[in-house]
Amino acid sequence: MKFTALNRISSFVLLACTLTLVLSCKRPVDEIEVLSETPLREAYAPFFKIGAAFAVGEYGTDFRTKYASDILNEYNSITPENCMKPDQIQGVKGQFRWTYADRIVNWAKANGKVVRGHTLVWHSQSPSWMTEGGEAAARANMKTHIETILARYDETEIYAWDVLNEAISDDASGSHRTSSPWYIAYGDSSYVRDAFSFARQANPNLQLFYNDYNVATSLTKRNAIKAMIEEHNLVEDNLIDGIGFQAHWGITYPSPSEIAETIDLFADMGLKIHITELDITCNASERDLLEARYDEIFAVFREKADKIDSVTFWGIADDYTWLDNFKGFKNYPFLIDTKHERKQAYYTVRDAAL
Numbered sequence: 362m363k364f365t366a367l368n369r370i371s372s373f374v375l376l377a378c379t380l381t382l383v384l385s386c387k388r389p390v391d392e393i394e395v396l397s398e399t400p401l402r403e404a405y406a407p408f409f410k411i412g413a414a415f416a417v418g419e420y421g422t423d424f425r426t427k428y429a430s431d432i433l434n435e436y437n438s439i440t441p442e443n444c445m446k447p448d449q450i451q452g453v454k455g456q457f458r459w460t461y462a463d464r465i466v467n468w469a470k471a472n473g474k475v476v477r478g479h480t481l482v483w484h485s486q487s488p489s490w491m492t493e494g495g496e497a498a499a500r501a502n503m504k505t506h507i508e509t510i511l512a513r514y515d516e517t518e519i520y521a522w523d524v525l526n527e528a529i530s531d532d533a534s535g536s537h538r539t540s541s542p543w544y545i546a547y548g549d550s551s552y553v554r555d556a557f558s559f560a561r562q563a564n565p566n567l568q569l570f571y572n573d574y575n576v577a578t579s580l581t582k583r584n585a586i587k588a589m590i591e592e593h594n595l596v597e598d599n600l601i602d603g604i605g606f607q608a609h610w611g612i613t614y615p616s617p618s619e620i621a622e623t624i625d626l627f628a629d630m631g632l633k634i635h636i637t638e639l640d641i642t643c644n645a646s647e648r649d650l651l652e653a654r655y656d657e658i659f660a661v662f663r664e665k666a667d668k669i670d671s672v673t674f675w676g677i678a679d680d681y682t683w684l685d686n687f688k689g690f691k692n693y694p695f696l697i698d699t700k701h702e703r704k705q706a707y708y709t710v711r712d713a714a715l
């Protein structure tokens with residue numbers, strides 16, 4: 362018995378010495394206290410908004426109950442992950458489901474967050490009736506959809522919208538997504554201009570964005586997006602305000618220079634930049650590489666902060682990410698881990714802004 366007690370005492374002394382040593386290597390206590398209370402949104406306030414994709418019950422996931430308030434308080438911008446998509450908000454013609462969209466808007470108001478609307482016109486998650494019956498019917502359906510939603514939420518409730526999502530093809534052609542039901546219904550890409558015109562007419566006080574993926578990773582795609590904007594005179598006719606880079610990136614792609622060049626390309630067109638769906642595909646063996654990757658990405662974002670208004674993560678913590686299904690393996694894409702603990706990558710990104 363005596364021997365075991367001695368063991369316990371010696372291990373306690375060893376632990377105490379270790380802890381003292383470790384803490385002595387960290388910042389002084391008062392700085393730790395200050396830093397530990399500084400959320401990302403506060404650290405990045407001089408640079409840009411920090412957001413996350415939220416779900417409030419559609420598909421059964423509710424971030425308001427899934428994460429503690431201090432985690433949700435890291436952000437000052439919210440994008441609804443699914444509840445404002447065409448099939449969620451008007452799945453049946455004339456039947457608008459406001460439940461979840463109202464929840465996001467009301468929660469944001471009550472918690473001092475802004476909302477990015479996502480998304481008004483998309484080839485995916487859109488009910489087939491919207492684009493049936495020929496061009497005139499499709500145009501009328503798009504106009505009614507956009508006008509009804511923008512009549513319900515004004516610019517103080519949803520300040521910016523992904524008006525059009527993913528209208529450019531993924532292939533090497535750099536052409537329009539001709540497989541889009543909107544392209545097929547119209548017979549050409551003129552639905553692109555309609556989407557922005559209807560939104561601008563419905564509320565000229567909104568910020569209107571075109572949103573897409575692989576914008577920074579594909580020269581062909583970003584040149585095709587530029588060409589589409591020019592083809593439909595969206596900038597000249599003041600129909601668009603910015604570009605959303607979804608930013609579903611990897612540990613090694615795109616490079617910091619590709620990110621910087623892409624930001625400059627669209628900023629030089631007079632467009633605002635929103636990083637709209639940031640996550641880093643990262644499997645279990647790559648987890649140690651995530652901190653350096655986020656460090657280099659946010660160094661570019663801070664350098665280009667005069668052109669970037671908002672950076673939104675497409676999720677909050679590693680326990681919930683679309684990447685797991687999409688990639689077919691567990692991903693660890695965020696600054697917060699599966700147990701809702703802040704990773705070292707979180708502190709590296711946050712402290713670099715202080």
Ligand code: G3I
Pocket residue numbers: 420421442443485486526607638683
């Ligand atoms: O959770 C339900 C499950 O209970 C139900 O049995 C099942 C039946 O289909 O649906 C499940 O919901 C799924 C939902 O994700 C939550 O996991 C939906 O099927 C699935 O369609 C939905 O996928 C969404 C995806 O868009 C659809 O394209 C993802 O949540 C969402 O993160 C993802 O987001 C898109 C952006 O809107 C646009 N950019 C790309 C990004 C990733 O695809």
